[in-house]
Amino acid sequence: MPTALITGASLGFGRALATELILEGWAVIANGRRSGLLDELSRDVGQGTLVPVPGDITDPAHRQQILEEVQRLGSLDLLVNNASSLGPSPLPPLRHYPLKELTDVYQTNVVAPLAMFQLVRRCSRTPAASSSTSPPTPPWKPTKAGAVTDHRRQRWTS
Numbered sequence: 001m002p003t004a005l006i007t008g009a010s011l012g013f014g015r016a017l018a019t020e021l022i023l024e025g026w027a028v029i030a031n032g033r034r035s036g037l038l039d040e041l042s043r044d045v046g047q048g049t050l051v052p053v054p055g056d057i058t059d060p061a062h063r064q065q066i067l068e069e070v071q072r073l074g075s076l077d078l079l080v081n082n083a084s085s086l087g088p089s090p091l092p093p094l095r096h097y098p099l100k101e102l103t104d105v106y107q108t109n110v111v112a113p114l115a116m117f118q119l120v121r122r123c124s125r126t127p128a129a130s131s132s133t134s135p136p137t138p139p140w141k142p143t144k145a146g147a148v149t150d151h152r153r154q155r156w157t158s
């Protein structure tokens with residue numbers, strides 16, 4: 001069974017993608033901060049393999065917890081770094097942008113996705129070429145949500 005990890009799977013695009021992948025027979029590890037929304041998603045997808053892992057993706061301890069779920073399922077075929085923060089609305093000009101909120105936006109949208117990729121990259125199912133001098137390189141790369149359709153198109157046409 002192919003396995004996907006989707007961050008921010010409790011709402012919007014992440015939730016829709018999680019639902020569709022489950023219907024297609026994937027196992028989905030679903031992250032989001034509000035556990036109630038993930039429980040609701042679990043109920044909606046019924047018998048499918050959905051593993052809710054509620055928590056904040058910017059928290060290193062939580063990312064480690066997600067890694068443990070990936071390892072428990074064995075391997076990973078798809079990472080969707082979908083959780084994001086828009087920051088303050090309306091968007092303030094940079095000269096007035098509160099630095100704490102800017103830091104939070106960068107943590108959520110830049111640091112956490114890269115950290116998640118670095119953690120799970122060795123769990124890729126497809127064996128990768130490696131040598132004694134270079135670490136294994138997975139065949140997939142970190143992606144924001146928009147690139148997923150390309151990934152899936154490749155799966156459908158291959």
Ligand SMILES: NC(=O)c1ccc[n+]([C@@H]2O[C@H](COP(=O)([O-])OP(=O)(O)OC[C@H]3O[C@@H](n4cnc5c(N)ncnc54)[C@H](OP(=O)(O)O)[C@@H]3O)[C@@H](O)[C@H]2O)c1
Pocket residue numbers: 007008009010011012013014031032033034037055056057058081082083084085108144145146
């Ligand atoms: N909507 C658009 O028009 C649009 C356009 C272009 C690109 N995008 C991109 O598409 C993706 C999804 O957009 P969307 O509109 O579906 O977003 P959304 O409805 O706001 O959903 C965001 C998801 O991310 C989760 N999330 C946010 N911060 C998190 C954190 N720190 N840790 C864990 N989960 C977190 C939210 O759940 P919790 O709040 O419960 O944590 C929610 O499940 C985003 O990457 C966005 O940048 C969207």
